[in-house]
Amino acid sequence: MADAIATVPVPALRAFVAAIFAAAGCEQVEAERIGQYLVSANLAGHDSHGVIRVPRYIQWLKQGHVRAGQGLTLVNDAPTHALVDGNSGFGQTIGPLAVDLGIEKAKRHGLAAVALRNSGHLGRIGDWGERAAAAGLVSLHFVNVFGGELVAPFGGVDRRFSTDPICIAAPSDGGVPMVLDFATSMVAEGKVLVAADGGKPVPHGALIGPDGALSADPAQLYGPVVPGGPRDASKGLGALRTFGEHKGSGLAFMCEILAGCLSAGGTSGPIAGGQRGRIANGMFSVYVDPKGFGTSDFVRRAQDYAAYMKASRPASAGGEVLVPGEPEARTRAARERDGIPLAAGTWAAIRATAAEFGVAAPV
Numbered sequence: 001m002a003d004a005i006a007t008v009p010v011p012a013l014r015a016f017v018a019a020i021f022a023a024a025g026c027e028q029v030e031a032e033r034i035g036q037y038l039v040s041a042n043l044a045g046h047d048s049h050g051v052i053r054v055p056r057y058i059q060w061l062k063q064g065h066v067r068a069g070q071g072l073t074l075v076n077d078a079p080t081h082a083l084v085d086g087n088s089g090f091g092q093t094i095g096p097l098a099v100d101l102g103i104e105k106a107k108r109h110g111l112a113a114v115a116l117r118n119s120g121h122l123g124r125i126g127d128w129g130e131r132a133a134a135a136g137l138v139s140l141h142f143v144n145v146f147g148g149e150l151v152a153p154f155g156g157v158d159r160r161f162s163t164d165p166i167c168i169a170a171p172s173d174g175g176v177p178m179v180l181d182f183a184t185s186m187v188a189e190g191k192v193l194v195a196a197d198g199g200k201p202v203p204h205g206a207l208i209g210p211d212g213a214l215s216a217d218p219a220q221l222y223g224p225v226v227p228g229g230p231r232d233a234s235k236g237l238g239a240l241r242t243f244g245e246h247k248g249s250g251l252a253f254m255c256e257i258l259a260g261c262l263s264a265g266g267t268s269g270p271i272a273g274g275q276r277g278r279i280a281n282g283m284f285s286v287y288v289d290p291k292g293f294g295t296s297d298f299v300r301r302a303q304d305y306a307a308y309m310k311a312s313r314p315a316s317a318g319g320e321v322l323v324p325g326e327p328e329a330r331t332r333a334a335r336e337r338d339g340i341p342l343a344a345g346t347w348a349a350i351r352a353t354a355a356e357f358g359v360a361a362p363v
Helices: 010-023 028-043 051-063 091-109 126-134 189-196 246-261 298-310 326-338 344-356
Strands: 073-077 081-085 111-119 138-146 166-170 178-182 239-241 280-288
Touching: 010 028, 010 051, 010 344, 028 051, 028 091, 028 126, 028 326, 051 189, 051 344, 081 091, 091 111, 091 126, 091 280, 126 138, 126 166, 126 178, 126 280, 138 246, 246 280
Parallel strands: 081 111
Antiparallel strands: 073 081, 111 280, 138 166, 138 280, 166 178
């Protein structure tokens, strides 16, 4: 990682993040949960959804855009499905509650769907797929962001979509689930945030300017990038681009339909004046218990196919075919052992946020 400082040990980073949120007014158990899931994203190599989010979460908490100590409200409940409201609670609290509801229903009936609206930022969606996989379930998750227009549709330059992630996860033996987890934008917004803070740059063409010119400059999203300064996506004139041209754009559109319209939580836009500045995640999730379909040997069949796929000859010398979830598992093992690298700008911003509450950073 460019401009990285010395790595931070995982336990110290978890405790530091938890201390910040506890000092900001969260109950200790919620503060620790936020620290757990943010660091989990870094462990998986998804730094865009990790501790880089701490200053922004604290800002949202101060502004009242996210609220501590919230739970789910059941808006509509049936044996196999439910619509739930997250009451603007932290996604690291609301996410597990919504997933556990889906797990319970699928375990009882074989199949379940849960539409979640009005949640704080849900973080790395792969965490929720992994949670369902640990319970032996297959799950599909379609996510949008109310008020989160960042991405231009294929053929356009104006922001219309959020980054609209999709996650599909399946259980496997050995504790390493098969997890496909990606934003429908070419890169997640958090990766542009990492680049703006001096971390890994984004690929050329990940952003598009108002004139249609392709770019890798974070200023397209945030406006002029001042070292150590705040990153406000409303200041940029450009947009992120979807991956795969019309294919990624079509998937993003359907995330807005499923997570935004079906949940009645709202799409990425248009945004009414009184709602500007507040974002909320929606998530439409489907949970499947393979046993409910009489497929008692699902895991074996899935692993047999994964082994067959991995046996494909590498396209380049020293290359390897990987199953979805393998890169994250390998990164997690390395970072648990060696610590988590953070860009200098990211670490400085987290320490400055901690200092507001008198929380000392680990040495």
